[in-house]
Amino acid sequence: MSKEPAEIFERAAEDGFIQQLKYHSTVSQFGQLSGALALDGKEARKHFEDILYNQVLNGKFCKEFSKIEDDLEKEGSENPLNELYRRSEESELGKAEKRVRARLANLLVA
Helix, strand or coil: CCCHHHHHHHHHHHHCCCHHHHHCCHHHHHHHHHHHHCCCHHHHHHHHHHHHHHHHCCCHHHHHHHHHHHHHHCCHHHCHHHHHHHHHHCCHHHHHHHHHHHHHHHHHHC
Protein backbone atom coordinates (compact mmCIF):
# COMPACT_ATOMS: atom_id res chain seq x y z
CA MET A 1 0.00 0.00 0.00
CA SER A 2 1.17 3.50 -0.80
CA LYS A 3 2.45 5.73 1.98
CA GLU A 4 0.88 8.73 0.24
CA PRO A 5 -2.07 9.04 2.67
CA ALA A 6 0.32 8.93 5.63
CA GLU A 7 2.52 11.54 4.00
CA ILE A 8 -0.51 13.75 3.31
CA PHE A 9 -1.66 13.57 6.93
CA GLU A 10 1.88 14.14 8.19
CA ARG A 11 2.07 17.28 6.03
CA ALA A 12 -1.40 18.30 7.23
CA ALA A 13 -0.22 17.96 10.83
CA GLU A 14 2.79 20.13 10.03
CA ASP A 15 1.30 22.63 7.58
CA GLY A 16 -2.50 22.31 7.89
CA PHE A 17 -4.95 20.73 5.44
CA ILE A 18 -5.01 23.62 2.99
CA GLN A 19 -1.28 24.32 2.90
CA GLN A 20 -0.31 20.65 2.54
CA LEU A 21 -2.01 20.69 -0.84
CA LYS A 22 1.06 22.52 -2.17
CA TYR A 23 2.84 19.15 -2.12
CA HIS A 24 0.22 17.66 -4.48
CA SER A 25 0.17 17.88 -8.24
CA THR A 26 -1.24 21.08 -9.70
CA VAL A 27 -4.22 19.08 -10.96
CA SER A 28 -4.93 17.87 -7.43
CA GLN A 29 -4.46 21.35 -5.97
CA PHE A 30 -6.83 22.93 -8.49
CA GLY A 31 -9.50 20.29 -8.06
CA GLN A 32 -9.40 20.19 -4.28
CA LEU A 33 -9.21 23.95 -3.72
CA SER A 34 -11.88 24.91 -6.21
CA GLY A 35 -14.13 22.04 -5.13
CA ALA A 36 -13.70 22.69 -1.40
CA LEU A 37 -14.92 26.26 -1.77
CA ALA A 38 -18.26 24.94 -2.97
CA LEU A 39 -18.51 22.21 -0.33
CA ASP A 40 -21.33 22.08 2.20
CA GLY A 41 -20.53 19.41 4.80
CA LYS A 42 -24.18 18.31 4.96
CA GLU A 43 -24.18 17.66 1.26
CA ALA A 44 -20.71 16.08 0.96
CA ARG A 45 -21.80 12.80 -0.58
CA LYS A 46 -24.05 14.47 -3.13
CA HIS A 47 -21.28 16.96 -3.90
CA PHE A 48 -18.67 14.26 -4.58
CA GLU A 49 -21.08 12.21 -6.68
CA ASP A 50 -21.72 15.34 -8.72
CA ILE A 51 -17.98 15.86 -9.15
CA LEU A 52 -17.49 12.26 -10.23
CA TYR A 53 -20.30 12.12 -12.77
CA ASN A 54 -20.59 15.72 -13.94
CA GLN A 55 -16.97 16.85 -13.91
CA VAL A 56 -14.49 13.95 -13.93
CA LEU A 57 -16.15 11.21 -15.94
CA ASN A 58 -17.61 13.58 -18.55
CA GLY A 59 -14.30 15.43 -19.07
CA LYS A 60 -15.46 18.84 -17.80
CA PHE A 61 -12.75 19.05 -15.11
CA CYS A 62 -10.03 18.22 -17.63
CA LYS A 63 -11.28 20.96 -19.97
CA GLU A 64 -11.38 23.52 -17.11
CA PHE A 65 -7.89 22.60 -15.93
CA SER A 66 -6.58 22.83 -19.48
CA LYS A 67 -7.80 26.44 -19.62
CA ILE A 68 -5.60 27.47 -16.67
CA GLU A 69 -2.60 25.22 -17.29
CA ASP A 70 -0.56 27.84 -19.16
CA ASP A 71 -1.05 30.35 -16.32
CA LEU A 72 0.39 28.07 -13.63
CA GLU A 73 3.92 29.43 -14.14
CA LYS A 74 2.79 33.01 -13.53
CA GLU A 75 3.44 34.86 -10.29
CA GLY A 76 1.01 36.41 -7.83
CA SER A 77 -2.71 36.69 -8.52
CA GLU A 78 -2.16 35.94 -12.24
CA ASN A 79 -1.58 32.32 -11.22
CA PRO A 80 -5.03 30.74 -10.78
CA LEU A 81 -3.81 28.43 -8.00
CA ASN A 82 -2.60 31.41 -5.97
CA GLU A 83 -6.06 32.95 -6.25
CA LEU A 84 -7.67 29.68 -5.16
CA TYR A 85 -5.29 29.56 -2.17
CA ARG A 86 -6.17 33.13 -1.24
CA ARG A 87 -9.88 32.40 -1.39
CA SER A 88 -9.48 29.10 0.49
CA GLU A 89 -7.49 30.76 3.27
CA GLU A 90 -10.30 33.31 3.65
CA SER A 91 -12.95 30.57 3.84
CA GLU A 92 -14.41 29.42 7.16
CA LEU A 93 -12.21 26.31 7.06
CA GLY A 94 -9.11 28.40 6.39
CA LYS A 95 -9.93 30.81 9.21
CA ALA A 96 -10.64 27.94 11.62
CA GLU A 97 -7.40 26.24 10.65
CA LYS A 98 -5.45 29.42 11.42
CA ARG A 99 -7.11 29.69 14.84
CA VAL A 100 -6.40 26.06 15.73
CA ARG A 101 -2.80 26.27 14.56
CA ALA A 102 -2.27 29.47 16.55
CA ARG A 103 -3.68 27.83 19.69
CA LEU A 104 -1.49 24.78 19.20
CA ALA A 105 1.57 26.98 18.68
CA ASN A 106 0.80 28.76 21.97
CA LEU A 107 0.62 25.40 23.75
CA LEU A 108 4.03 24.41 22.42
CA VAL A 109 5.61 27.71 23.51
CA ALA A 110 4.12 27.64 27.01
